[in-house]
Amino acid sequence: xxxxxxxIDIGGTNIELAWVKPDGSIIKNLSYKTADFPQVEMFVEEIxxxxxxxxxxxxxxxxxxxxxxxxxxxxxxxSIEFAPNLKWExxxxxxxxxxxxxxxxxxxxxxxxxxxxxxKLFGRAKQMKNFLVVTLGTGLGxxxxxxxxxxxxxxxxxxxxxxxxxxxxxxxxxxxxKGCLETYxxxxxxxxxxxxxxxxxKVNSLxxxxxxxxxxxxxxxxxxxxxxxxxxxxYTGEILGKSLADYVALFSPxxxxxxxxxxxxxxxxxxxxEKAMNxxxxxxxxxxxxILPSSLIEQNAGLLGAAALVMSNI
Amino acid sequence: xxxxxxxIDIGGTNIELAWVKPDGSIIKNLSYKTADFPQVEMFVEEIxxxxxxxxxxxxxxxxxxxxxxxxxxxxxxxSIEFAPNLKWExxxxxxxxxxxxxxxxxxxxxxxxxxxxxxKLFGRAKQMKNFLVVTLGTGLGxxxxxxxxxxxxxxxxxxxxxxxxxxxxxxxxxxxxKGCLETYxxxxxxxxxxxxxxxxxKVNSLxxxxxxxxxxxxxxxxxxxxxxxxxxxxYTGEILGKSLADYVALFSPxxxxxxxxxxxxxxxxxxxxEKAMNxxxxxxxxxxxxILPSSLIEQNAGLLGAAALVMSNI
Numbered sequence: 178x179x180x181x182x183x184x185i186d187i188g189g190t191n192i193e194l195a196w197v198k199p200d201g202s203i204i205k206n207l208s209y210k211t212a213d214f215p216q217v218e219m220f221v222e223e224i225x226x227x228x229x230x231x232x233x234x235x236x237x238x239x240x241x242x243x244x245x246x247x248x249x250x251x252x253x254x255x256s257i258e259f260a261p262n263l264k265w266e267x268x269x270x271x272x273x274x275x276x277x278x279x280x281x282x283x284x285x286x287x288x289x290x291x292x293x294x295x296x297k298l299f300g301r302a303k304q305m306k307n308f309l310v311v312t313l314g315t316g317l318g319x320x321x322x323x324x325x326x327x328x329x330x331x332x333x334x335x336x337x338x339x340x341x342x343x344x345x346x347x348x349x350x351x352x353x354x355k356g357c358l359e360t361y362x363x364x365x366x367x368x369x370x371x372x373x374x375x376x377x378x379k380v381n382s383l384x385x386x387x388x389x390x391x392x393x394x395x396x397x398x399x400x401x402x403x404x405x406x407x408x409x410x411x412y413t414g415e416i417l418g419k420s421l422a423d424y425v426a427l428f429s430p431x432x433x434x435x436x437x438x439x440x441x442x443x444x445x446x447x448x449x450x451e452k453a454m455n456x457x458x459x460x461x462x463x464x465x466x467x468i469l470p471s472s473l474i475e476q477n478a479g480l481l482g483a484a485a486l487v488m489s490n491i
Numbered sequence: 492x493x494x495x496x497x498x499i500d501i502g503g504t505n506i507e508l509a510w511v512k513p514d515g516s517i518i519k520n521l522s523y524k525t526a527d528f529p530q531v532e533m534f535v536e537e538i539x540x541x542x543x544x545x546x547x548x549x550x551x552x553x554x555x556x557x558x559x560x561x562x563x564x565x566x567x568x569x570s571i572e573f574a575p576n577l578k579w580e581x582x583x584x585x586x587x588x589x590x591x592x593x594x595x596x597x598x599x600x601x602x603x604x605x606x607x608x609x610x611k612l613f614g615r616a617k618q619m620k621n622f623l624v625v626t627l628g629t630g631l632g633x634x635x636x637x638x639x640x641x642x643x644x645x646x647x648x649x650x651x652x653x654x655x656x657x658x659x660x661x662x663x664x665x666x667x668x669k670g671c672l673e674t675y676x677x678x679x680x681x682x683x684x685x686x687x688x689x690x691x692x693k694v695n696s697l698x699x700x701x702x703x704x705x706x707x708x709x710x711x712x713x714x715x716x717x718x719x720x721x722x723x724x725x726y727t728g729e730i731l732g733k734s735l736a737d738y739v740a741l742f743s744p745x746x747x748x749x750x751x752x753x754x755x756x757x758x759x760x761x762x763x764x765e766k767a768m769n770x771x772x773x774x775x776x777x778x779x780x781x782i783l784p785s786s787l788i789e790q791n792a793g794l795l796g797a798a799a800l801v802m803s804n805i
Contacts, residue, residue: 258775307645321741323637323644330637330743331621334775337740342733342771345659352773419656426651427635427741429644457656459666461572461648 178239183228183281184484186291187211187247189262189315193476194224196235197484201299203477204238205231217265217274225278242282243275244486246291246479248318253333255285261351262315284486288312290327290336291482292471293320296434298485301472307430310471311338311421313439316351317359317366321428339363343420362417364392364438371395371409378405396442410442411449418453425454425462436471436478443470492553497542497595498798500605501525501561503576503629507790508538510549511798515613517791518552519545531579531588539592556596557589558800560605560793562632566800567647569599575665576629598800602626604641604650605796606785607634610748612799615786621744624785625652625735627753630665631673631680635742653677657734676731678706678752685709685723692719710756724756725763732767739768739776750785750792757784 181204186193188211195206207227214220232240249260255272257265275283286294293310296302302310306325312318317339321328328335339359340352347356348369360366368391371384382405383398384390398406421433435443435450451468471478495518500507502525509520521541528534546554563574569586571579589597600608607624610616616624620639626632631653635642642649653673654666661670662683674680682705685698696719697712698704712720735747749757749764765782785792 305645307649323642324640326638328637328742331619331745332743332776332779334773335621335741335743337773340740340773341737354771354773423655424741426654427649427738428642429646429649431645457668459651459654459668462646465646 179237180241181235181238182241182484182487183243184480184482185224185243185245186288186479186483187245187257187263188288188479189248192220192224193480194227195480195484196231196238196240197481197488199488201295201481203480204235206480211263215264217269217271220265221271221274221278225275228279228281240281242284242487243279244291244483244488245271245275245283245285246288246483246486247271247285248288250285250287250290251333252284252286252290252327252329255283257285282487286327286483286486287318287320288479289318290320291486292318292436292478293322293327293482294485295473295478295482296320296471297322298488299473299481300434300478301469302432302434305431307428309338309424309428309430309433311433311435312437313363313435314437315364317363318437322430323428338420338424341420341423343416358417358420362413362420362439367392367395367409367413367439370412371406374405374409374412380405382406392439393441396445399442399445407445410445413439414446414449415453417446418450418455419457421450421454421468422457422459425466426459429462430466432466433468434471435468436473436475440470441475493551494555495549495552496555496798496801497557498794498796499538499557499559500602500793500797501559501571501577502602502793503562506534506538507794508541509794509798510545510552510554511795511802513802515609515795517794518549520794525577529578531583531585534579535585535588535592539589542593542595554595556598556801557593558605558797558802559585559589559597559599560602560797560800561585561599562602564599564601564604565647566598566600566604566641566643569597571599596801600641600797600800601632601634602793603632604634605800606632606750606792607636607641607796608799609787609792609796610634610785611636612802613787613795614748614792615783616746616748619745621742623652623738623742623744623747625747625749626751627677627749628751629678631677632751636744637742652734652738655734655737657730672730672734676727676734676753681706681709681723681727681753684726685720688719688723688726694719696720698723706753707755710759713756713759721759724759727753728760728763729767731760732764732769733771735764735768735782736771736773739780740773743776744780746780747782748785749782750787750789754784755789
């Protein structure tokens, strides 16, 4: 009997659900709006029923389990813990709730770790034992592989690159600290930088043509030759690259993958980031690490990585 | 036949050599001055002969191999690579040279990794899977265990905590960068801090009673109630603690061990470091990690850790 796994990718806006083959191909998928589930119980009930119903359709396969990727997901406890972008408050024992509802083995990890699993199983990191996946979205998440294994640390929360200090006494971060990397290197961070640059600048910028502009508007402006937009991306790359140089000294990875919304501008952002990283890197690490875009379709990476959690037994 | 391993600990000043039982007890040991071996060939010849001769005396044991801890030692290549504190220049394939001389399996790693192995096999980290050992000597070295294994990364050089940026555009470091942690949190760094504080201060300090004072003179002065000496230690602990908070976000260790000359002042340094670490730490990591002094005699830690390299097969 052929084995398949179920992946659930929980984001602040969308929830994706898919039945995935061991080669990473998706047999069936469903999509939901996160806002439609203000209570987690509703969510487990509706998604759980969908899973039970579709599993019957797919009765020619053996379902190995459910893997979930979620913000602030903890692999050790199977819980979502105090996720700022979700309405479900406190500690949610989501893996347990799904196991009770579906009778399927369920594992959970954070969304950036799921993206790293996807890169390892289905992406460019297949042959790599040491690599970093940095997700540049609303915030900055990361999944780190060390010696061929995910880095969880003693608490399950290791790999919080986004909350290491990039700028001493810098921007105030949602975590309560100041100058965290994610306040600069994220979609939110780059918009802040652009606003700061605009406030200081006397020249016109294409960015301001869009009211309430977003990260993508900065990239479009830069691609169209806008100088301020380009300087904004350069500054972001410089801060990110400098931090990456420190992480290279710590982890000595073969590659650093940049994914997420902000990484879509990789043709502009990666060269600037790489320049700053190499400039700040110890001699012994020069030429040992490359910054790469993900080879996976972004929408699928989280889903595939989530499914991968319950695939090791396939 | 009872198995034992040989450990060699190479430092800038002394070279220690010991025959070690699996329980960490030392059967026999020898000590040399590093300066007596300006050429590495002389060193391999003399130490190799000593090993061959003493192995004959210990013929009731089976010798499993030679483990070497050395500055800039690379476990993957068995080489010492560009060690600034040794006269042996360039890349020295020391493990290979010892294998050729003694016919014993030889493995090599850097001195801080050896200290971490010692903590794992013989010290307080026996039950720990994730911990950091930070050696505060002339420089700042580190050995990091992740998932119960030493972190080497793709190059063998991972875990260079000492060369991550502590102070933006700070003190010039021997590595060519600026503001590296080891320019502050090391015996050399703390003396620099004291000199800076003395230059700015108008009050007398006990530190200046010793000409060309060293780190230990600062601790003695602080223990005797000297305010400037205490402020120096506090400043050092603040910078170290802040960096440790970032490493906790990355590695989520159970414990951070401080060893080396500077750590001897742990009764003063650890509380200040811990205070700064906790202040700068993400909420999810609070109360999950402690800073501990090593339980091993410092002279032996490097030796035992080196021997441990060839002990896994005991």
